[in-house]
Amino acid sequence: MQRDFACLLTVIERQSMKTTELDPDQIITLNDYPLYSNDLLSNYLDRCRAGEDLPFVPVISKDIVRDYLSADLSKAFAEFEETNPEAGYFMLDGSHRTTALAISCRAIAAVMYETDGDIDEARGFVVTGQILENATLDHTLAGNCEILNRYFEEKPYFMTVGQKAEKLIRENHIPAQMLASPGLEKRY
Numbered sequence: 001m002q003r004d005f006a007c008l009l010t011v012i013e014r015q016s017m018k019t020t021e022l023d024p025d026q027i028i029t030l031n032d033y034p035l036y037s038n039d040l041l042s043n044y045l046d047r048c049r050a051g052e053d054l055p056f057v058p059v060i061s062k063d064i065v066r067d068y069l070s071a072d073l074s075k076a077f078a079e080f081e082e083t084n085p086e087a088g089y090f091m092l093d094g095s096h097r098t099t100a101l102a103i104s105c106r107a108i109a110a111v112m113y114e115t116d117g118d119i120d121e122a123r124g125f126v127v128t129g130q131i132l133e134n135a136t137l138d139h140t141l142a143g144n145c146e147i148l149n150r151y152f153e154e155k156p157y158f159m160t161v162g163q164k165a166e167k168l169i170r171e172n173h174i175p176a177q178m179l180a181s182p183g184l185e186k187r188y
Contacts, residue, residue: 016117016118017118018111018112018114019056019109019112020112021107021108021109021110022110023086023107023162024098024108024160024161024165025084025086025160025161025162025163026086026087026088026089027057027087027089027098027108027110027160027161028062028080028090028091028160028161029091029095029098029159029160029161029163029164030091030092030151031151031152031154031157031159032095033164033167034171034173035096035168035173037096038174038175038178041100041174041178044096044097044099044100044101045100045104047100048100048104049104053109054100054101054109055109055131055132056109056111056122056125056130056131057091057092057093057094057098057108057110057111058092058093058094058111058113058122058131058134059089059090059091059092059110059111059112059113060090060092060113060114060141060144060145061089061090061112062077062081062087062090064114064141065090065148065149067145068142068149069148069152070149070153073152073156076156076158077158080158080159084160087158087160089110089112090148091161092113092134092136092148093132093135093136094132095164098161099164099165099168101161102161102162102164102165103165103169103179108161111125113136113141114141116141119137119140122137123137
């Protein structure tokens with residue numbers, strides 16, 4: 001038992017992966033618009049209403065991703081940054097979670113990938129449910145940045161999680177009954 005405890009302490013001491021809470025306007029969302037499942041969004045909204053913590057959303061600093069963007073994307077991103085200076089992180093996974101948290105006026109728990117070691121460490125949190133199994137865990141930091149570049153090359157526009165939630169509501173992609181549910185504050 002003491003040996004197991006010592007091993008656990010060693011693992012805890014080695015943890016370098018950073019987590020933080022971010023505002024919806026600090027995260028650049030994926031361009032999967034509209035969301036593909038209102039049922040999944042509804043599930044996350046119910047969990048938000050119940051006060052549950054949702055799994056961490058993986059993000060990478062825009063300062064890291066910027067180095068992987070093509071020339072055309074770099075130009076478009078620079079224009080986006082002028083009007084959205086607070087947007088400091090690219091989301092890698094979690095559109096339904098982040099939208100539910102934004103609509104619920106809750107901070108978004110994020111895990112920041114800054115090194116390949118952070119991604120290795122994140123894999124260990126899948127077992128606990130703190131991080132959902134996702135494709136970002138199968139790639140290096142550079143690999144994830146290259147995927148983001150290809151992704152945005154297909155849909156070359158940027159918006160924050162907050163802007164996406166507003167647009168989903170404004171364009172009626174989220175049923176009114178989901179927004180009128182008790183426990184949701186009016187943000188949008």
